[in-house]
Amino acid sequence: MSIFSENIRYLRGKLGVSQQSVADSINITRGRYAKYEDSANSPSPEILISVSRYYKISIDLLLTIDLKRYSIDDILKLPDNRIVLPIKVGKTGENKIEIIPHKGKMGYLTGYNDPDYIERLQxxxxxxxxxxxxxxxxxxxxxxxxxxxxxxxxxxxxxxxEDLKKGKSYMFVTRDGIVYKRFGKLDNSGTFVSSDNLFYEPYEIEWKDILEIWEFAGSVNTKELETPSNNFEEIKIMFKALQNEIKSLHCP
Structure with missing residues (x-):
């Protein structure tokens, strides 16, 4: 419970209130509250709820995030899968864009909600x-x-x-991996996505498997982009025809 203890000591200091004032507000003695700050005792679920409401900080944050490392104003609340997404900002106010490495991208699936993992990224x-x-x-x-x-x-x-826009492209972080696809439509069970390469069939990603969605905002290339062929549309049609032919071969 050391993170919890450090957090409530930090939050009380930010508010400039005494232990007695906090204790009175959550209906316990000052001595009992002091033991939580000193990490001598662990709070009950009822006390956790009271402390969370007093400081207006979620229990998840109080127990898992070192609040001294982030400005409360720079924490973005998220629905469903997670509670917070820390936003790293440089000294001049610009956003720090974390870079997920090619070789270690599967590690993102387990570290995406771990502030320490995100902190270590370039x-x-x-x-x-x-x-x-x-x-x-x-x-x-x-x-x-x-x-x-x-x-x-x-x-x-x-x-x-609900902010997904038809025809726009997105990075979908799922339990199985990270995919870059174009959004088609959504329903109650999931979202239908497609590739720009028509050789690949559209498919559905179920909502229960989606961890995060990131809308295309730009790209950085380390290799020169290939010049499209003048007959690009003809090539797409050829691949589509070949795909249909292959399917027909598998039909009884």
Whole structure:
């Protein structure tokens, strides 16, 4: 409970109130409250609720996040999967964009809600990306040309699935991996997405498997983009025809 103890001591100091004042507000003795700040005793669920309401900070935050490391104003509340998304800001006020590495991108699936993991990531800043939380994700494969291996898609955190826009592209962080796709439509069970490479069939991602959604805000390439062929549309049609032919071969 050391994080909890440090947090309530820090919050009380920020408010400039005494232990007696807090104790009176949550209907316990000052001595009992002091033991929580000293980490001598662990609070009951009822006390946790009272302390959370007094400081107007969620129990999840009080127990798991070192609040001294983040400005309360720079913590973005999230629905469903998590409680907070810390926003790192540089000395000049620009957002710090964390970079998810190509080789370690699967580690993001377990570390995405761990502030210590996020803190260890490399980051960059782009002065024209402000007013939101941004993160850079690696792209692999050929499903979303012209982006290919070596590209990082910069995404802006999407707070609600209701903000999805048809035809726009997004990074979907799911329990199975990270995919960059174009949004088609949604229903109660999930969202339908597609690739720009028509060789790949559209499919549905179920809501229960989605951890985060990041809207396309830019890209950073470490390899030169290939020049599209003049016959690009013809090639897409050819691949689609070939795909249908392959399907027909598997039909009884």
């Amino acid at each position: 980051h960059m800043s782009l002065p024209f990306l402000r007013n939101g939380k941004y993160r850079a994700f690696p792209v692999e494969g050929d499903s979303m040309p012209p982006y290919n291996d070596g590209t990082h898609i910069i995404g802006k955190y999407l707070e609600s699935k």
